[in-house]
Amino acid sequence: MxxxxxxxxxxxxxxxGIPAHLSYGQFLFDQLKNGGDNIALVNAETDESVTYRHILQHSVNLATTLRKLGLKKGDVVGLSSENRFEFIVAALAVTYCGGILSTLNITYTPGEITHLLKIIKPKFIFTSPITSQNIYDCAIEMPYKCQLIMFGEFDVVPDCIMYDNLIKDHVNVDDFTLTDVNGQDDTVAVMCSSGTTGLPKGVELTxxxxxxxxxxxxxxxxxxxxxxxxxxxxxxxxxxxxxxxxxxxxxxxxxxxxxxxxxxxxxxxxxxxxxxxxxxxxxxxxxxxxxxxxxxxxxxxxxxxxxxxxxxxxxxxxxxxxxxxxxxxxxxxxxxxxxxxxxxxxxxxxxxxxxxxxxxxxxxxxxxxxxxxxxxxxxxxxxxxxxxxxxxxxxxxxxxxxxxxxxxxxxxxxxxxxxxxxxxxxxxxxxxxxxLKELIKYKGFQVAPAELEALLLQHKEIADAGVVGLPNEEAGELPLAFIVTQPNSKVTEKEIVEFVASKVSPAKRLRGGVVFLKDIPKNASGKILRRELRKMLQKYKSKL
Missing domain, CATH: 3.40.50.12780 (ANL, N-terminal domain)
Incomplete structure (x- = not known):
């Protein structure tokens, strides 16, 4: 370039240049129309395919039904699912309605889901069978009403609406009008990104x-x-x-x-x-x-x-x-x-x-x-x-x-x-x-040391902890914990690794292991000196 x-x-x-209407929904709607009967998506596991026309029709049908169910411009809609045809249709329909789409990592723990739901306050959440139980358990604890919409053939959790029922009514695509938006200021999606506090942050994108x-x-x-x-x-x-x-x-x-x-x-x-x-x-x-x-x-x-x-x-x-x-x-x-x-x-x-x-x-x-x-x-x-x-x-x-x-x-x-x-x-x-920031990158996922350190300090046998990334050719970095134990403690590396694994999503597990120290290096204000810990990693790696 x-x-x-x-x-x-x-x-x-x-x-x-970008379209003057500044609506991402309108842009995608027009591009789907242009695609016509060309194949849009193919599931390589089943060889099933759908055309651009098919996706456009189903997304318009769904958008029309969502409006009838009360979805308005600026409402947040969650989406927690693996890659599947319905994911694309649901995302498009929300965008057509001027809604705000928030995608949720399917490996999130209940604690992480709850944290995000408190931030985004979704009116609806699309979910698939593999993640629906976690979503349901967290959603019913929210102080606001959140309706679940289920992909697939079975209502795995109670009180959900089946996605297939929402796309049944055929709508004339040429008669459909998208919700108008202020593209410069209106949020179209909330994507998750970790901050140094460890819990996911909702990044608003227009x-x-x-x-x-x-x-x-x-x-x-x-x-x-x-x-x-x-x-x-x-x-x-x-x-x-x-x-x-x-x-x-x-x-x-x-x-x-x-x-x-x-x-x-x-x-x-x-x-x-x-x-x-x-x-x-x-x-x-x-x-x-x-x-x-x-x-x-x-x-x-x-x-x-x-x-x-x-x-x-x-x-x-x-x-x-x-x-x-x-x-x-x-x-x-x-x-x-x-x-x-x-x-x-x-x-x-x-x-x-x-x-x-x-x-x-x-x-x-x-x-x-x-x-x-x-x-x-x-x-x-x-x-x-x-x-x-x-x-x-x-x-x-x-x-x-x-x-x-x-x-x-x-x-x-x-x-x-x-x-x-x-x-x-x-x-x-x-x-x-x-x-410069302290995030560990494990297979493209961000892992915040501060979150793991706070969790480790909840263990009664641990006096202090510092977490850094152990360089790894396949994964990028593996979370590794330096541990200071309580006096006379006999806690093992295996016990600590299992303790963390039971409380976090897969990307945050201590795959790099545990190193026991007498104390964690810190500066005068008490902040962990991670550079010193990384230097210690070289000595640790030489023993592997």
């Missing part, structure tokens, strides 16, 4: 945020297709749609009327068979999948030559793994991107074909990025490491129900403090080297 550097600010190319991201995705596709003279006919999505990365990229690709093949879960053989049998052209992955492609012996038994575009995000990918995948499989260079939910995901994207191995690319259209010295606040030049600050029309509206946290993240000029340490080279290509 074209890039300019002026006064130590790196800027991307000119911003792309219609303009999503429209802009869709325009950017089209630009990226045009750039790579022009270089390679090859079209992208279909894509594979495995990343959960409840995750901002999976949700945003899936809808942006659908808006281009490209066929999307999806998987519900990762199975090594099925994943490779899907790429081979459907002749997948492009896919989005996370670093653990790249490690699988680089090292697993099963990979060499499949023909992956149809893949012309592989994009990796959610966590940094090493240049060694990038190169290994290409050399081993023949897949073209894996492109890295960098983003955060607070800036509607993609901020930096590498559109080269391996010219800048290890880089996450240059700023997206309309994006400005600067690097700030974390000690003195000085704006840094090329090849100097500091915190990335980003200014863009993709910037979030704010954290729902947390004005203070929103204000702390965004400066007076509109720059978002990312908490990530990196630098740019003389050509404006960025490299991420570390994280």
């Amino acid at each position: 074209p890039v300019t550097v002026h006064n130590n600010v790196v800027s991307g190319p000119e911003e792309r 219609h303009v945020n999503f429209l802009t991201l869709s325009a950017h995705m089209r630009y990226y596709f045009e750039c790579v297709q022009e270089k390679k003279k090859t079209g992208i006919i279909n894509g594979l999505t495995l990343i959960p749609w409840f995750h901002a990365y999976g949700f945003i990229t899936t809808f942006a690709v659908m808006a281009m009327n490209i066929k999307i093949v999806f998987l519900i879960r990762f199975d090594e053989q099925q994943y490779l068979e899907t790429i081979q049998n459907y002749k997948i052209n492009m896919t989005t992955i996370v670093p653990p999948l790249a490690v699988f492609l680089a090292k697993h012996p099963l990979v060499l038994k499949y023909d992956l030559s149809s893949l012309v575009e592989v994009w990796c995000g959610a966590a940094p990918l090493s240049k060694e793994i990038q190169q290994a995948v290409s050399e081993r499989t023949g897949i073209d260079f894996i492109k890295q991107g960098y983003g955060l939910t607070e800036v509607t995901m993609a901020c930096l994207v590498d559109l080269t074909s391996g010219d800048k191995v290890g880089s996450c690319g240059t700023p997206a259209p309309g994006m400005r990025v600067k690097v700030i010295d974390i000690e003195n606040g000085k704006q840094l030049g090329p090849n100097q490491e500091g915190e990335l600050w980003i200014k863009s029309p993709l910037r979030m509206k704010g954290y729902m129900g947390d004005r203070a946290a929103s204000d702390a993240l965004i400066d007076d000029a509109g720059y978002v403090r990312t908490g990530d340490i990196g630098y740019y080279d003389n050509e404006g290509y960025f490299y991420i080297v570390d994280r």
